[in-house]
Amino acid sequence: MSWNEYGLDRAAQNLVLNHRSVIKESHKMREAVAYGLERFWGEHLRYKDKKKEEDKTKSAYWKATWDALVEILENAGITLPNDDVQLENTQQIQTMAKKLWGEIKLNDGTTLTLENRRVALAVLTQLCDCLVWWTQRYKGKKE
Template sequence: MAWKSYGLDRTAQQLVINAKKRDEKSLNQSYKMRMSVAYGLERFWGEHLRLKAKEPEKAEYWKATWDALAAIMKKAGVEIPNDAVNLNNVEQIQTMSDKLWQLDINDQRVALAVLTQLCDCIVWWTQRYKGEKS
């Protein structure tokens, strides 16, 4: 079987460019994303909910990164839950959280490895594109 990059670097570059277009200050989230990977998929996914009400641009960056992870993993044959969730609907949040906790342990490990690399790429591109304002 041949190695496939799944376009992580290109995806990361586009995520950073899109974040920069929305609000350059949200680029600082790149470093927080990379650090949060160590806490697991559930916490990474939930961070966009925490930010949604007060810092929507930052929340959008986190959610876009999660969406990218789900798409990348799907190409690799691993289905990562990515349900639409309303911040005020506790049942939707619980259902999505349960799905993440119930992922096969090997799928979790692979997804975390891919997320780690994706975030490393995001940090790299952030360092290149970050302006004086951020």
């Protein structure tokens, strides 16, 4: 098996370009990786229902980054949960967290193994490193 970069750099550049108004969030994303997949995933919910438009834009950036990770891992043969969750629905949030912890089955009938969680976290770390790199290239520039 040969090495495959899975388009991390290209995905990161597209994410940064598509969310330029809040690209400084990239640094927060990189810091959040240390707390695990479930905390990274849940961060979009924190911003989602806030009143300020900037917070909603931040939520969209976090969610788009998670969606990109799901797609990248899918191309690598790893299924990562990506349920549509509403902030006010505690059961949905708990179910998603349990899927990320490997405690219950994913929609495809498999569970997220410890090895796959470790791979997902490593890929997320690299994706966020790429986000930070592109953020540093594009910050302060106006469209």
